Amino acid sequence: MTILPELDEAVRVIRQQIPMLPGVGVVLGSGLGGWADELSDVVKVPYATIPGMPRPAVEGHAGFLCAGRVGDVPVACLQGRAHLYEGHPLARVVFGVRVLARLGCRAVLLTNAAGGINHGFAAGDLMLIVDHLNLMGTNPLVGPNDDALGKRFPDMTYAHDPRLLALARAAARDAGVALREGVYAGLLGPTYETPAEIRMLRTLGADAVGMSTVPEIIALRHMGVPAAAVSCVTNLAAGLTQRELDHKEVEETARQARARFTALLSAWVRRAGAELAAGSAAS
Template sequence: MSLISHLDEAASVIRAKSPITPVVGVVLGSGLGAWAESLAEPVVLPYSEIPFMPVSTIVGHAGKLWIGLANGVPVACLQGRVHLYEGHAPERAVFGARLLARLGCRAALLTNAAGGTRPTFQPGDLMLIRDHLNLTGQNPLVGPNEAGLGPRFPDMTHAYDRRIAALAREAASDSGVSIHEGIYAGLLGPSYETPAEITMLRTLGADAVGMSTVHEVIALRHMGVRCGAMSCITNLAAGLSPRPLDHKEVEETARQSRERFTSLLSTWVQKVGAAITGGGSWRGGAA
């Protein structure tokens, strides 16, 4: 069976459970999954009940797909993701993101927990991702291209959509939440980086580093979905942090940032949904 047929089979199972056709997709990273529980009229499916959907094994990733309404906006939300370091091939790791597109999402907002490589960052800061460095050495588009999903050589000039980024800034202002902006470096993991590697990343222009997001954005842009992404800076990277790095710290900092993050994300989703359904501002802002 082809990837398209796998996606369609998975989508049919979800559509049989919920009458909602989502227009905005959301991916929730480590410790940030609580936002899904704010959805109205929710239908929740564990990944294990969705055909071909890989299941996360990482603490802080619930492994559930939610369909519901966020302030009236039809949303499909991945509460947790899988990672390459769990043993998944890149094309498998992005299956959930592709499924959001197949369900009808025209925009996707991705979140992650990240280490700050910018010395001025503090744990709990939020960073709007302007662009990324894919330093994993892998790409989910390797292999035969399925033209029904997208072109062989998709353009990544504006992997992170300018209109969606502008709406994130508006959402931050409306929510009274301060955000930074920067470049996200995606590495393979699961080990944290060495101080020398952090120095390298800073030299390359990275402001934050993590183990997700970049492949999902590549796959979504391949399918023509416009993307925005936000990092919660949960710790300072190696060489900048005064103590050893620990995943428990990542989860705890994300939990402490939950109220600000939830307020910002809810407003961001509402603005993106209004732009899509309103038509005018959305058409003019394509990147």
Template sequence: MTVSARLEETKNAILKRVSAKPRVGVVLGSGLGPFADTLEGLQKISYSELPHLPASRVLGHAGNLCFGKARGVEVVCMQGRAHFYEGHSLDSVVHGVRTMARLGVSAVLLTNAVGGLVPTWGVGDLMVVSDHLNLTGQNVLIGPNDESLGTRFPEMSEAYDPELRSIAHQIAKDKGITLREGIYAGLSGPCFETPAEVRMLQILGAHVAGMSTVQECIALRHMRVRVGALSCITNVAGGTEGNPPNHLEVEETARAKRGELQTMLEGWIEAAGRLS
């Protein structure tokens, strides 16, 4: 079955359950899922009830497709994502965001929990992604190109939409939130980085490291959907002496930053909903 055919099956299954016409899509990373529960008129569909949507087995990823409104804007949220390191194919990993595109969203806001690579940045800092390094050794577009999705050679010079980034900075300024900007290094995981890998990433110019987002961004830009990405630094990449990183630390930090993250997302969704 082609990618397009799988997307149509998922889309049709959704439309039998909800009549929403979302304008903005949001992907909620580790520990960030509770944002979806704040949507007005919330309707949830478990990934397990939809064809071709893989369920995540990682703590902090509930596995629901959520529909509702934020600041009056129709939204579809992925409450958790599947990861390549879980053994899913890349087509499966990006099926959720591709489905959002098929539902008609004009922009998708990706969130993620990351390890920080800048010594002067702290755990709990937020960063808007300006660019990425695809260090996974994979690309979801390898193989025959589906022309109904996009061109064979998608242009990626502005993968993370400049207007969405500017909007994020204005929201942060208005709300008194410190917002960094930088480059996301995408790794396959599931191992946290070694100290040598951290030094390599710093030399390459990355500011944070994570195990998601990159393939989603590639798939969305292939389908000509605007992309914004917001990272929450939940641990120090590579750990510090006597304090190795762990997933519980990721969850705890994300929980502590939910207030700021909700403020950022609500404002971002409202502004993104006005973009053409």
């Protein structure tokens, strides 16, 4: 069964309320939603009014689709996301990024809060995700393939788009923000990991761990939309400190990193938008 009619109905409802055709999509993770409030000419569409859109129930995820501008770049932004651990079917978890793609976004930049595994990381660091490990035990493409969205067996070699990664590095230089790089492990949650699981993840090559992003990257790759992601390392993972982990710490660290995160993401959006505009002019 195709989800295209539902996606297109969601897009129809959104387009009745937003004044521009977005070129860049953005997904804002835990504690990072404030960036959307700084968009120029921002219009907010509540998820509750968008057909098929799941509503996040986690603190720090506001639940609005925001449309506005960063400089001259038209943006559609998900201010909060649904998670698999909330009980949503995986097709619903990725519904939001599929909507961004159907709205016309030709690149999607994702963000999340993550636990740091790499011994060289500190709380508050920003990490460009250069690859991921899908350890959620499932995949958003399980089930009959919808050929109208993408092919059955998408290649994942460049799931984290090399050009968008290069633009993120350039944006970090623009903004004067230190940007680490690493591999993100996506786990189901909602529990934080045990110290033994963190040791396992480090052995597997993970530098940070979280409970989102991986399904969205896969869905966007399936649709042929370039995507890339940045993590805000909001805490060191289990066993790396003597403290127990707490979601309030995640939100507080994200708040403290807000100025650097905002500067990086805004510069990244500007560069991605300029690249898309140049590509359109050339064609």
